[in-house]
Amino acid sequence: MKDIDFFEKISCGALICKNDKYSTILKANSAFYKMVGYTKDEMKRIHKNRFSELVVDDLTEILEKVNQAVGAEKKLDYEYRIKNKDNKIMWIHDVATYDEENDLFHVIIMDITYREKELNKVRKNLERDLLSNLLNRAALEKKVKSTIAKKVTGLQSLILIDLDNFKCINDSMGHQKGDEVITFIGMKLKEIFDKEGIVGRLGGDEFVVYLENVSKVDLEVYLERMIAELEMTIEKIKIKSTIGVAYDKKGKCNFKELYKLADLALYALKKTNKGCYLIKEI
Numbered sequence: 001m002k003d004i005d006f007f008e009k010i011s012c013g014a015l016i017c018k019n020d021k022y023s024t025i026l027k028a029n030s031a032f033y034k035m036v037g038y039t040k041d042e043m044k045r046i047h048k049n050r051f052s053e054l055v056v057d058d059l060t061e062i063l064e065k066v067n068q069a070v071g072a073e074k075k076l077d078y079e080y081r082i083k084n085k086d087n088k089i090m091w092i093h094d095v096a097t098y099d100e101e102n103d104l105f106h107v108i109i110m111d112i113t114y115r116e117k118e119l120n121k122v123r124k125n126l127e128r129d130l131l132s133n134l135l136n137r138a139a140l141e142k143k144v145k146s147t148i149a150k151k152v153t154g155l156q157s158l159i160l161i162d163l164d165n166f167k168c169i170n171d172s173m174g175h176q177k178g179d180e181v182i183t184f185i186g187m188k189l190k191e192i193f194d195k196e197g198i199v200g201r202l203g204g205d206e207f208v209v210y211l212e213n214v215s216k217v218d219l220e221v222y223l224e225r226m227i228a229e230l231e232m233t234i235e236k237i238k239i240k241s242t243i244g245v246a247y248d249k250k251g252k253c254n255f256k257e258l259y260k261l262a263d264l265a266l267y268a269l270k271k272t273n274k275g276c277y278l279i280k281e282i
Contacts, residue, residue, distance in 0.1 A: 013109040015051065019098070021063060022050035026104065035111055037085030056081040056089060066096075066105075076105070079112065091116040129201040131179050132186025140200030144210045145255050147198065154251035155213045158258035160266045161189075161226065163205035164240045164274045173235065181205075181232070181239065188229050192222065210258075216247060216279070223277045231275075240275035242266060247281045 007014055013032030018024040025043065033040055036054060038047075047053040055062065057080040065078055076096040081089050096107040127139035135143065148156070163185065170178040182205070189199050189207060198210040211219065223243060230241040244266025246258045253261070265278040 010108075013092075013107075013111075015105075015107040015109070017051055017096075017105045017107055019066075019103045019105060021059075022048075022052045023066075023105070023107075025049040025051050032109070035084070035090075035109070036082070042085070054082040054084075056083050089113075129186070131182040132189075132201045132207070133183075134186045134189065134207070135198065135200035137200065137202050140198060140202075140208060140210075141255060143198050147210070147212065148254060151212070151251055153213060154249060155215070156248045156251050156253070156258070157209075157211040157214060157219055158246045158255075158262045159209040159211070159223070159226075160202075160244045160259075160262040161185075161207040161209070161230070162242045162244075162266055162270065163230075164242055165237055166205035166239060168237050169234060169239070172237070177234065181234070184232070185230060189226075192225055192229065219245070219247065219279070223279075227275070227277060242269045242274045243277035244269060245277060245279040247279050249281060253282060 007027075008029050010029065011031055013035045014029040015025055015032055016027040018026060026049075028040070028043075033043065036043070043049055052059055062078065062080060066076055076094065076098070078094045079091060080094065081091055083089055090111055091113045093110045093112045094107060095109075096105040098105055127135055129136040134140075144158075163181070166178065166181065169181055182201070185207065186201065189209065193199050193209060193211075196211065196214075199207070200209075201207050211222070214222070223245065226241060226243060230239075232239045244262045244264070246253070246261035246265070248258060248261075261280050261282060265280045269276065269278050
């Protein structure tokens with residue numbers, strides 16, 4: 001079989017590219033053009049045969065990896081994103097071999113978008129608490145810390161929620177009934193905050209909400225709604241919420257400091273006045 005036959009018949013995208021900053025395409029097979037949605041003429045006319053113009057991710061990092069492969073005389077084996085003619089983002093696995101004599105790359109690319117979608121589903125499932133369908137403790141803490149690190153304005157709040165008499169439900173009616181309560185609370189918290197906050201379950205009957213750029217007046221509206229909507233009575237056992245709040249007016253606190261302040265407010269209420277909220281400002 002001739003080389004050209006193999007080049008055309010391979011089901012993956014196959015290219016020969018210059019070793020330049022554009023990875024200029026010298027030759028590509030039909031599978032490549034089908035993958036990206038451009039004809040050979042369109043690729044030449046619209047993108048001047050520059051493969052780099054399809055790449056979504058940071059080219060600096062990719063070019064550095066290319067230079068390392070050339071210097072070490074190794075294959076380039078990398079995964080990154082490109083954009084096809086319909087502006088659809090695709091994940092590809094790129095395997096390239098450097099031809100030193102001709103200063104070019106022989107490249108095979110495979111569409112692995114389906115795999116990334118499945119991996120994203122798995123990642124999201126790992127971040128979720130199974131009963132409440134909220135973020136679990138680790139995922140919530142990571143997301144809040146990331147949000148705080150990117151903050152450019154002040155005003156942030158951390159809300160800790162503890163369910164009063166929840167242990168009575170578990171002890172008198174069994175853990176299945178307790179699980180139903182947790183599921184209900186998770187659903188109500190998602191309703192109350194919709195997409196306005198980061199909401200999670202710490203474990204047991206403890207929940208947390210992080211809010212950005214919410215005034216104290218609006219914060220109190222949220223808290224009043226939580227007190228009202230999270231209350232329930234199950235066979236004469238009344239479930240209420242005790243809520244400790246850290247209100248950081250200048251946005252100076254990190255996650256640990258916010259948590260400590262909210263926990264102090266919650267602890268003070270649990271000793272004296274359950275079923276309401278207390279805001280500690282800083």
